[in-house]
Amino acid sequence: xxxxxxxxxLSDLAEGVPLGVHVEGVDLVVIRRAGKIAIFQGGxxxxxxxxxxxxxxKDVLTCSGHGWRFNCDTGQKVDDARxxxxxxxxxxxxxxxxxxxxxxxxxxxxxxxxxxSAFKSVRSLADLxxxxxLPLLGxxxxxxxxxxxxxxxxxxxxxxxxYTFKMGSRPVVAIAEPALIQEALRRRPEIFRRLSSIAxxxxxxxxxxxxxxxxxxWHRQRRVAMQALNVEHLRxxxxxxxxxxxxxxxxxxxxxxxxxxxxxxxxxxxxTVDVTTNLAFGHxxxxxxxxxxxxxRYLEHVLPMVNRRINAPFPYWHFFKLPADRALDNALxxxxxxxxxxxxxxxxxxxxxxxxxxxxxxxLEAMLAARNEEGEAFTEEEIxxxxxxxxVAGEDTTANTMAWMIYLLTQHPAVHGPMELEADAVLGQxxxxxxxxxxxxxxxxxxxxxxxxxxxxxAPMLFLETNKSVELGGxxxxxGTALFLLTRQCALQENAFAGATQFxxxxxxxxxEAGQGGHxxxxxxxxxxxxxxxxxxxxALLEIKAVMSMLCRNFSVVKADAAGEVREHFAFTMMPxxxxxxxRAR
Numbered sequence: 116x117x118x119x120x121x122x123x124x125l126s127d128l129a130e131g132v133p134l135g136v137h138v139e140g141v142d143l144v145v146i147r148r149a150g151k152i153a154i155f156q157g158g159x160x161x162x163x164x165x166x167x168x169x170x171x172x173k174d175v176l177t178c179s180g181h182g183w184r185f186n187c188d189t190g191q192k193v194d195d196a197r198x199x200x201x202x203x204x205x206x207x208x209x210x211x212x213x214x215x216x217x218x219x220x221x222x223x224x225x226x227x228x229x230x231x232s233a234f235k236s237v238r239s240l241a242d243l244x245x246x247x248x249l250p251l252l253g254x255x256x257x258x259x260x261x262x263x264x265x266x267x268x269x270x271x272x273x274x275x276x277x278y279t280f281k282m283g284s285r286p287v288v289a290i291a292e293p294a295l296i297q298e299a300l301r302r303r304p305e306i307f308r309r310l311s312s313i314a315x316x317x318x319x320x321x322x323x324x325x326x327x328x329x330x331x332x333w334h335r336q337r338r339v340a341m342q343a344l345n346v347e348h349l350r351x352x353x354x355x356x357x358x359x360x361x362x363x364x365x366x367x368x369x370x371x372x373x374x375x376x377x378x379x380x381x382x383x384x385x386x387t388v389d390v391t392t393n394l395a396f397g398h399x400x401x402x403x404x405x406x407x408x409x410x411x412r413y414l415e416h417v418l419p420m421v422n423r424r425i426n427a428p429f430p431y432w433h434f435f436k437l438p439a440d441r442a443l444d445n446a447l448x449x450x451x452x453x454x455x456x457x458x459x460x461x462x463x464x465x466x467x468x469x470x471x472x473x474x475x476x477x478x479l480e481a482m483l484a485a486r487n488e489e490g491e492a493f494t495e496e497e498i499x500x501x502x503x504x505x506x507v508a509g510e511d512t513t514a515n516t517m518a519w520m521i522y523l524l525t526q527h528p529a530v531h532g533p534m535e536l537e538a539d540a541v542l543g544q545x546x547x548x549x550x551x552x553x554x555x556x557x558x559x560x561x562x563x564x565x566x567x568x569x570x571x572x573x574a575p576m577l578f579l580e581t582n583k584s585v586e587l588g589g590x591x592x593x594x595g596t597a598l599f600l601l602t603r604q605c606a607l608q609e610n611a612f613a614g615a616t617q618f619x620x621x622x623x624x625x626x627x628e629a630g631q632g633g634h635x636x637x638x639x640x641x642x643x644x645x646x647x648x649x650x651x652x653x654x655a656l657l658e659i660k661a662v663m664s665m666l667c668r669n670f671s672v673v674k675a676d677a678a679g680e681v682r683e684h685f686a687f688t689m690m691p692x693x694x695x696x697x698x699r700a701r
Contacts, residue, residue: 118216125210126473128152132347133176135167137334139219140305142646143203145212146171146187152212155190155200156222159183162637163301163645166200167338168653170346180648181636238590240286243279246270252428253281260426264575264685268604277588283428288592291601293611293638295588299579299598300645304329306585310578310597316424320417320447323496324504333647336493336501339485341650343395343478349657351476352394353551359389360547360661362403364669371698376675379521379696383514383662384411390658391509395478395502396457397464410453413446417507419686425578454502458483478505512573513655515690517662519571520563522681522691525674527618531667533559535701538667547665554660560667562623564659568641570618573688575603577643602640611638670698 122136128147135157136143142157144166155176157165164180171177175193176185184193190200201222206213248254258266267289270278276292290296299307308329317327325336342348363386370377385402388411392400402411420443424432432440461479465471475481482498493501524530537559541548548554577600581592592598607615612622613633622634642649649655666672674681678695 119206119208119213120216120219121208121211121213122154123212125152125207125212128212129347131171132345133167133169133171135165135338135341138214139216139223141219141223143214144169144176145205146176148174148187151188152205152207153187153190154203154205154212154214155185156203158301158646160198160200162297162648164648165337165341165646168341168345168648168650179653180642180644240279240288240590240592240596243277243288243590244274245279245289246274248281251284253283253285255282255428258282258426260422261685262683263422263426264601264603264689265683267576267599267601268607271601271604277590282426282597285597287597287599288590289599289601290588291604292588293605293635293640296577296600296602296605296640297637297644299587299600300577300640300643300647303579303645303647304333304582306582307579307598308582310425310580311595312425313421313578316421320421320443320503321451321500322417322503322507323500325501326504326508336497337650339478339481339493340501340505343481344650344654346653349654350551353657355393356390356657356661357547357549359386359393359403360665362386362389362401363662364547364665366403367666367670367698368700371670371700374697376677376695376697378694380514380518380691380694381411383517384414384510386662387510387514387658388414388506390654391506392457393477394654395505395509396461397477397479398457398460409449411510413449414507414510416443416446417450418511418688422685422687425687450503450506451499454499454506457502458498478502509651509654511688511690512651513658515573515688516564516568516571516655517659518691518694519573520567520659520663521666521672521696522674522694523563523567523571523618524672525696530563530620531671534563534663534667538664542664542668546669548661554657554664557660557664558624559620560660560663561656562620563663564656565623565639565641566618566620569606569612569639571683571689571691572603572606572641573690574641574643575685575689576601605638605640608638609633611635666698669701671701672696672698 120138122138123134123145128134128145131148134145136145142165144155144157146153157167159166159178159180161183162180164178166176166178168179169177171187174187176187185200186193190202192198203214203218246254246257271289271291277290279286279288314327325333325340328336366382388402389400392398400410420439457479461483465480465483471480472484475484479502482493482501485493537557541553541556579598579600581594581596583594585592605611609615642652673696675695675697679693681694682692684690684692
């Protein structure tokens with residue numbers, strides 16, 4: 116007799132909100148719509164992005180990765196009936212939605228037997244080209260952690276799209292070929308994982324959340340993170356985001372009136388800290404209107420030290436502490452105290468309002484209320500770790516993307532015109548974005564954001580490691596092989612984008628199909644790809660559109676004369692240095 120597996124509670128399924136589950140090693144997406152339940156394969160057939168992070172509008176499920184659209188009844192791709200999601204039989208028993216185990220296992224077996232590589236294995240790591248190093252040290256003396264992405268990109272230009280170098284005695288494979296990077300990202304977390312040294316460093320810092328989690332731990336934690344960042348939650352959060360944006364507008368208005376130069380990256384970090392603490396914790400830090408900047412000064416220490424430690428030849432901090440390590444310890448203690456306070460506030464709200472357990476209003480409430488199928492809650496360590504993860508990851512990446520956008524605005528005055536015209540048309544008499552759906556009308560601004568993320572991505576490379584011996588790109592890689600995926604390098608090649616080094620936002624307004632006309636979407640990976648496509652991508656774009664439409668509606672911006680040359684500085688994320696600007700009221 117076929118075994119029926121309960122996969123989710125019916126009461127946990129909101130109408131028209133896709134929900135991801137992981138059962139028998141298979142990712143699924145469950146959709147409740149018009150009284151019917153549909154269960155489909157959880158990964159998009161395009162690049163494996165989890166469909167649970169997408170949106171449902173009427174009878175169409177749209178993937179958050181690259182916008183592929185599927186009929187919610189049939190699973191067929193809207194514009195290509197040859198492509199179809201696998202649909203599994205769904206049954207409702209009491210308050211549970213169930214699926215047939217044999218269907219899942221049969222599908223899993225079919226997927227496992229498909230060929231995944233178009234290359235024939237002919238080489239070992241020793242056969243790959245790469246820079247000459249020294250005994251024991253390898254290429255360490257040629258590397259600068261703050262310029263690591265630029266060094267590896269230069270080597271890719273010299274040695275090709277797949278080469279090797281050594282960090283001490285450990286070989287590292289660098290890859291700048293879009294198809295190979297996409298293949299590796301699609302095969303996470305089973306075949307490839309995040310570089311283990313990253314997880315180790317994060318755990319030592321107490322940042323033990325979904326970002327660094329692997330395997331079963333990641334599957335347990337990702338559902339809550341995706342729900343907290345889905346479109347429906349963002350829609351409800353939008354009035355709060357509007358309030359944060361108005362505070363930033365007022366801050367820049369004061370700077371414009373006073374003629375003051377603005378360290379725009381620091382202001383944007385204030386903004387993203389306020390957004391993150393409101394969205395994730397239900398707490399208003401209001402760093403934009405107060406001098407309470409202690410938390411973001413603490414946060415400034417974390418990612419640079421992650422970058423420093425994962426690239427260190429040995430874990431020296433286990434034996435002695437440098438001033439930077441002591442500053443990190445102090446910062447982590449301050450951040451942890453803030454997070455523990457946020458958790459206590461959320462617990463108090465759950466006690467006062469019993470309905471919040473079923474309908475949490477923020478990430479922390481969802482974490483505290485969540486249970487797995489065995490009725491087990493998240494541990495205190497997991498709750499604290501995920502809260503720290505949301506705080507550290509939420510403020511840095513989006514703030515730096517907007518800072519790079521503003522830098523490019525100062526370098527290319529011609530884009531001011533179309534951005535201002537669009538902002539004026541969409542915002543009307545208002546000074547900031549007023550309605551959630553209006554962000555979809557900011558098409559030129561989104562093109563500007565995409566072009567910024569192509570040229571100045573905050574994550575110009577990704578760090579993976581093989582879980583087992585695997586063949587990739589015609590190379591046999593033993594278990595534990597480190598892979599540095601040069602995602603920015605892929606998007607700077609002429610065979611991927613025509614005029615690849617030029618700043619052309621218009622290329623995104625009506626891009627041709629992949630591989631045609633010098634526009635290859637597979638070479639553009641600012642949010643990663645595959646099952647671990649960044650769940651915060653929609654929040655990031657919403658923040659970017661809110662801030663940049665406000666800027667263009669109210670101000671013009673120029674680089675301050677006294678500022679030095681703006682440079683790329685890699686500190687786990689890529690940020691601009693010396694970015695001082697003047698805002699002028701329109």
